[in-house]
Amino acid sequence: MNGKMRQFWNIIEINGEQVMFPKENITCPICSHDLLIHNFIATFTTQHSFYHCDVHCKCSFCGYYAVFGIPITKEECEELKKSKLHGKVFKEDLMKIYHNKIEYNKSYELIKKKLEYYGYW
Numbered sequence: 001m002n003g004k005m006r007q008f009w010n011i012i013e014i015n016g017e018q019v020m021f022p023k024e025n026i027t028c029p030i031c032s033h034d035l036l037i038h039n040f041i042a043t044f045t046t047q048h049s050f051y052h053c054d055v056h057c058k059c060s061f062c063g064y065y066a067v068f069g070i071p072i073t074k075e076e077c078e079e080l081k082k083s084k085l086h087g088k089v090f091k092e093d094l095m096k097i098y099h100n101k102i103e104y105n106k107s108y109e110l111i112k113k114k115l116e117y118y119g120y121w
């Protein structure tokens, strides 16, 4: 299962905690700044017997908010739910994730300043 969408999304570990994370940088369709992960929730839709992980992403510049629905297995759902980062709005964790995982043109400090400006701290 999982198919094409899982070619774009990956479950990674940050300090031993699982996170659904895009394999490529995502940019805002409105203003082209970076779309950063806001939080993620792994869940089961009873109506269609379907496990999925909803990843909420927010533009660091204009506030555009997007939700990605990624199909996952029952096992992945259970593991993601155990993560301490499950359902949590990212702040410092977001910095760790992006600092470690993505080679942005922007520096860590620049992203941090932006997030502070937009009320993340």
Ligand SMILES: [Zn+2]
Pocket: 028, 029, 030, 031, 032, 033, 059, 060, 061, 062, 063, 064
């Ligand atoms: Zn934007």
